[in-house]
Amino acid sequence: MSMIVTLSGMSTSGKTTFAKAMGDHPQFRKPVSVTTRAMREGEVDGVDYHFVTPETFNAMIANDELLEYEASHTAMYGTSAAEVERILSQGMSVLPILEPEGVISMQAIAAKRNLPFVSVYIDADMPVIMSRFFGRLDEEKAKKGEVNYLPHANRLKVMLEQEMLWPERTTWGLVLSNLQAPGRLEQAIRTLESISATGVIPPTEQPVKRTAITQWSAQDLASLLEQHYVNASSGAKFWALLSASTQLAKDPEPDSHVIHI
Incomplete structure (x- = not known):
């Protein structure tokens, strides 16, 4: 079933590794974010990010083209409505990596569309x-x-x-911890597959507050x-x-x- 699954976690917690592991799954797609930061060596516009100027980004905000956006370090990042609609229209699930403010926005969007939603927090010691x-x-x-x-x-x-306080910014639907441990990454993938197939989110403990x-x-x-x-x-x-x-x-x-x- 189509659903919105957000991934969050501190830098180097393993969320990007998990998103890449889900990249080949036929049901889940990571939306290509819009950013104002400079393109890095090896990156491709439209594949890694949609690279835009600050002026274009601000125009997208003014035109309500972004479902969520925020400043991160020295640049702006956002998720476009068109990108999410493209993925959902194909019957697939959206798997964006977001900070807590973006998670809250996406949850509201899922509720408006009457779509299943789960916020996943990737934790690590x-x-x-x-x-x-x-x-x-x-x-x-x-x-x-x-x-x-x-x-x-x-x-x-x-x-x-800032990121140390993310565990308490919202109530997380699913917490996956220490994915670097043997077998944990594979288990996490199976958990999302089960949620997608059944719509049932297993009970979870909230991440430890720091x-x-x-x-x-x-x-x-x-x-x-x-x-x-x-x-x-x-x-x-x-x-x-x-x-x-x-x-x-x-x-x-x-x-x-x-x-x-």
Whole structure:
């Protein structure tokens, strides 16, 4: 049956990997989002994204052509009504990756169209998320021979201050955790297949609520990333530092803001 299934989760939680795994499924299609960000090497317009200017994006907003849109990092992203209608008209299900605000908008659209809807939250333990984040540094180092830490720090700051709070932004219809564990990804795919076939959403626990980490500037995070990466530290150890800093910020003592690494 046709339905709207949204995917959400922190950066590096595994939601994009899950969406790609669902890409070959005959029932599910990821809508091509509209974005104002620059096209990256290897990307194709109309396949990876519909790349538009900020002026065009704003015109689409004014003309009610976007079902949902929001700012993410340094660009705007949105889902066009035409793209969703195209997929639904073919009898398939829409599988967009959205932030919580977009999920709420899509839920309202599904209710208006009387379509089945399920919001899926892809969760992962924070040491896993940080390890994957360090993997992005590895990729840049392998590709460019060096790492520009500040852009990664800016993204990390958004993760720590905003994305950490996503679990409590809405009530999630289905929570899938730690898809990197053996067999979990395949099990998650089977779960969505069952929902699509029967319309029955299995009982789910909500993701664990987390505390935002706000005491680090982007420049400080960049310095910390560089020190840990150069010293071949792990993402898990880096997360231990960040989580310890949160506790110190809650219960400060003399010189407690100084954290040695």
